[in-house]
Amino acid sequence: MTTKTLCEVFRSPRKAGMYLYVKREEGLERVPESLLTVFGSPESALVLVLDPGRKLAMADTATVLGDLESKGFYVQMPPASFSESLLSSLTIKD
Template identity: 35%
Template sequence: MLCAVYKTLRKEGMYLYLPKKDNFNDVPESLMKSFGKPQFVMLVAVEKHAKVAGVHADTLKKALAEEGYYLQMPAQLENWLGEHRESLGLPRKVEE
């Protein structure tokens, strides 16, 4: 199974996966509005990989078959400094 991968210029690390290139029919209109103009990145052979950009291939295949798309959100960045400050009994953020 090939899938098309698109990125958005609005949010770093957000990707949209589709089972057919340039076929956005199954993607909700509200998602397309917030995603903006999709920028084609590549075609990926899903079955050749256990994971595709950190997404389990089975999860991706299931979403593509059932929903007609898969939206990958950016990974949450860890706030090590905030966690360390909290462990010291300080506020997570330094007040200015």
Template identity: 40%
Template sequence: MHCDIYRSSKKDEMYLYVATPAQENTDPFEIIPEAVRQAFGKPTFVMHLELHEQRKLARVNVLHVMDSLQTKGFFMQMPPEGLINPNAVEPEGLRGA
């Protein structure tokens, strides 16, 4: 399965995997819902990728991506959530350090 990956202009580390269209002159973004396009912003091409069950992806399960590409025609990879909550209460031992 082949797809193209695009980077979002609105949010760092947000990527859109789009199934490669069967016909060459087809707009790959015509299948993307308008609300998703608005949230994603201007897509910047990153790379073309061939997906298969044994392929490892850095942040997402390849089988999940492949399933989404087959059913919806696209997969949106969201930015990773921060490991540190800036609003969390500091542990007792670190206050005033």
């Protein structure tokens, strides 16, 4: 038996690519005020049904579902840009 969760995803007005996932029926009630201060005023981006078999483009579905159960929210951070990931993979020698 698969558990389906109705999820609402909010985008951050302060940081491009930062998203906040919550259970639709709980809304933002379990999201800490300190996170909302950093995140900015959440802008609803979409509502979707999550189940363990669903693939997400930028997040692991099992992690999202686990965080929704345990914490009441999941934060998706923006991916590192290509140049940032290239720089972080380089070893600089003196």
